[in-house]
Amino acid sequence: xxxxxxxxxxxxxxxxxxxxxxxxxxxxxxxxxxxxxxxxxxxxxxxxxxxxxxxxxxxxxxxxxxxxxxxxxx
Amino acid sequence: xxxxxxxxxxxxxxxxxxxxxxxxxxxxxxxxxxxxxxxxxxxxxxxxxxxxxxxxxxxxxxxxxxxxxxxxxxxxxxxxxxxxxxxxxxxxxxxxxxxxxxxxxxxxxxxxxxxxxxxxxxxxxxxxxxxxxxxxxxxxxxxxxxxxxxxxxxxxxxxxxxxxxxxxxxxxxxxxxxxxxxxxxxxxxxxxxxxxxxxxxxxxxxxxxxxxxxxxxxxxxxxxxxxxxxxxxxxxxxxxxxxxxxxxxxxxxxxxxxxxxxxxxxxxxxxxxxxxxxxxxxxxxxxxxxxxxxxxxxxxxxxxxxxxxxxxxxxxxxxxxxxxxxxxxxxxxxxxxxxxxxxxxxxxxxxxxxxxxxxxxxxxxxxxxxxxxxxxxxxxxxxxxxxxxxxxxxxxxxxxxxxxxxxxxxxxxxxxxxxxxxxxxxxxxxxxxxxxxxxxxxxxxxxxxxxxxxxxxxxxxxxxxxxxxxxxxxxxxxxxxxxxxxxxxxxxxxxxxxxxxxxxxxxxxxxxxxxxxxxxxxxxxxxxxxxxxxxxxxxxxxxxxxxxxxxxxxxxxxxxxxxxxxxxxxxxxx
Numbered sequence: 001x002x003x004x005x006x007x008x009x010x011x012x013x014x015x016x017x018x019x020x021x022x023x024x025x026x027x028x029x030x031x032x033x034x035x036x037x038x039x040x041x042x043x044x045x046x047x048x049x050x051x052x053x054x055x056x057x058x059x060x061x062x063x064x065x066x067x068x069x070x071x072x073x074x
Numbered sequence: 075x076x077x078x079x080x081x082x083x084x085x086x087x088x089x090x091x092x093x094x095x096x097x098x099x100x101x102x103x104x105x106x107x108x109x110x111x112x113x114x115x116x117x118x119x120x121x122x123x124x125x126x127x128x129x130x131x132x133x134x135x136x137x138x139x140x141x142x143x144x145x146x147x148x149x150x151x152x153x154x155x156x157x158x159x160x161x162x163x164x165x166x167x168x169x170x171x172x173x174x175x176x177x178x179x180x181x182x183x184x185x186x187x188x189x190x191x192x193x194x195x196x197x198x199x200x201x202x203x204x205x206x207x208x209x210x211x212x213x214x215x216x217x218x219x220x221x222x223x224x225x226x227x228x229x230x231x232x233x234x235x236x237x238x239x240x241x242x243x244x245x246x247x248x249x250x251x252x253x254x255x256x257x258x259x260x261x262x263x264x265x266x267x268x269x270x271x272x273x274x275x276x277x278x279x280x281x282x283x284x285x286x287x288x289x290x291x292x293x294x295x296x297x298x299x300x301x302x303x304x305x306x307x308x309x310x311x312x313x314x315x316x317x318x319x320x321x322x323x324x325x326x327x328x329x330x331x332x333x334x335x336x337x338x339x340x341x342x343x344x345x346x347x348x349x350x351x352x353x354x355x356x357x358x359x360x361x362x363x364x365x366x367x368x369x370x371x372x373x374x375x376x377x378x379x380x381x382x383x384x385x386x387x388x389x390x391x392x393x394x395x396x397x398x399x400x401x402x403x404x405x406x407x408x409x410x411x412x413x414x415x416x417x418x419x420x421x422x423x424x425x426x427x428x429x430x431x432x433x434x435x436x437x438x439x440x441x442x443x444x445x446x447x448x449x450x451x452x453x454x455x456x457x458x459x460x461x462x463x464x465x466x467x468x469x470x471x472x473x474x475x476x477x478x479x480x481x482x483x484x485x486x487x488x489x490x491x492x493x494x495x496x497x498x499x500x501x502x503x504x505x506x507x508x509x510x511x512x513x514x515x516x517x518x519x520x521x522x523x524x525x526x527x528x529x530x531x532x533x534x535x536x537x538x539x540x541x542x543x544x545x546x547x548x549x550x551x552x553x554x555x556x557x558x559x560x561x562x563x564x565x566x567x568x569x570x571x572x573x574x575x576x577x578x579x580x581x582x583x584x585x586x587x588x589x590x591x592x593x594x595x596x597x598x599x600x601x602x603x604x605x606x607x608x609x610x611x612x613x614x615x616x617x618x619x620x621x622x623x624x625x626x627x628x629x630x631x632x633x634x635x636x637x638x639x640x641x642x643x644x645x646x647x648x
Binding site: 005009010012013014015017018021031063064066067068069070071072 | 202203206207210257259260286287288306307308309310311312313315316458459460489490491513514
């Protein structure tokens with residue numbers, strides 16, 4: 001089971017914050033050592049909450065997703 | 075003329091022995107002085123002078139990237155006292171870890187930056203976030219270098235950039251804050267925004283911050299200058315190395331602009347590495363506001379590498395600061411306990427509110443219908459959805475109150491790591507229809523929503539100040555708040571609201587109900603709150619006092635005899 005919050009943190013670390021810097025899902029799956037099916041499921045729930053955007057085979061954090069990660073810090 | 079080398083290692087018997095041997099060979103060939111990261115002392119090696127860059131603090135790090143940044147910031151603060159820059163005509167960084175420091179020192183000294191590469195992240199066969207991050211740092215440094223030397227291939231590439239005209243910005247106050255609109259996360263960003271805007275009416279004021287994607291643009295508005303770096307320029311390994319990376323870019327930004335501030339005002343640990351480095355590199359007095367501490371958030375349980383690094387930088391910031399500002403007497407005690415700080419170094423400077431701005435946002439007709447039915451009372455909360463804010467206690471209090479009366483709607487604004495759990499909690503209590511999670515609201519939406527509410531609740535477990543309490547009082551609404559931290563100072567119990575013990579849902583429900591049952595008393599409390607804000611919490615008063623303290627510090631600074639070896643390299647260059 002992929003922890004959605006860990007997924008957000010990984011995208012943040014990879015600077016996947018806009019379409020130009022989006023990360024391929026295969027690469028993310030390998031970096032997170034997560035099966036593709038579980039990854040897709042976690043991404044779907046994050047996309048529903050508008051924290052990430054999935055375009056074709058790539059994903060990036062939305063501004064809302066960035067602010068969610070930032071909220072850890074203060 | 076001399077080369078100043080910056081090396082991560084020179085001892086072949088250490089962990090990266092082969093790299094150390096290569097660097098030693100390169101340095102022997104070039105000559106010059108070596109600044110050795112992570113070491114103390116000085117001496118000669120193979121006929122070359124070696125100066126230790128300073129021992130790193132004994133805090134654990136999670137990976138090589140965090141470690142390298144931590145050592146880099148320690149060295150940047152130490153270098154002005156250890157390295158004589160006279161005669162240095164190039165700064166050469168060996169491997170990416172040495173090059174990070176060399177790049178900044180070259181900017182400070184106004185000389186070319188040479189980057190010596192031995193191996194690359196890709197070539198080392200690494201995988202994972204560390205490898206991704208190192209590769210991105212290497213690419214960045216390679217692009218920025220005036221000369222790149224591939225030591226093992228014997229290749230050398232010089233870039234003819236032409237002599238860039240030295241920049242020079244008018245001196246002024248420099249705030250360093252990771253939060254500034256549109257990147258506003260909590261109270262820190264609101265405080266910095268208000269302080270900077272008022273200060274700019276009196277003096278040249280800079281805010282150094284980060285930009286959100288697509289909006290990394292500097293802004294000038296009269297004497298207020300907002301400088302931004304792209305916090306996603308480099309890939310990192312996690313939240314701490316992300317903070318280090320954008321702090322490094324902040325230092326470079328100030329040096330590249332030729333900005334020598336009159337005073338640096340840092341806000342929380344997230345700007346501490348840059349603030350401390352700039353203090354020493356430019357010999358400028360530093361003050362700090364501690365808005366919250368990891369010690370307080372974790373109730374003194376500093377355990378993980380991340381927490382230990384945050385605690386280290388909070389301590390370091392208060393140690394380095396000429397004066398430390400906190401927002402409440404409660405925070406004063408917390409900072410003294412957490413960092414062994416003497417009381418006479420700390421000034422309590424409360425947060426304020428810009429009433430003209432606040433009053434400008436009035437709800438539109440029918441806007442209340444977005445939140446509740448006409449017969450429902452609105453109990454409002456706004457804040458980050460984290461444990462410290464006690465929203466779970468509020469949901470529990472909602473369950474208790476709704477079991478007694480059904481005419482109440484709980485509106486919970488904000489976002490954060492606990493949001494999914496809180497939504498689930500409300501559903502599992504069977505009160506999902508009566509608890510509305512709005513998500514993040516804009517400032518205007520937030521201020522308007524407060525004015526539509528009947529009671530505003532702040533159920534925090536930890537709260538250094540609680541700007542939301544001021545906003546509630548400015549809205550002339552009664553407040554029900556936990557008796558913790560700054561809230562117990564801002565909210566006058568029985569006069570502007572009611573204080574209840576933290577973590578006590580029954581008491582919270584009881585206090586909310588008492589105010590809903592007695593609208594006359596609630597109105598009176600709201601009016602008292604408004605008067606209290608008008609009298610005690612105005613940013614113009616706060617800033618006037620702050621400017622007086624700056625002035626005293628600048629007078630002390632002008633007579634204190636602080637000197638560094640970098641005094642022989644004036645900044646900005648003529």
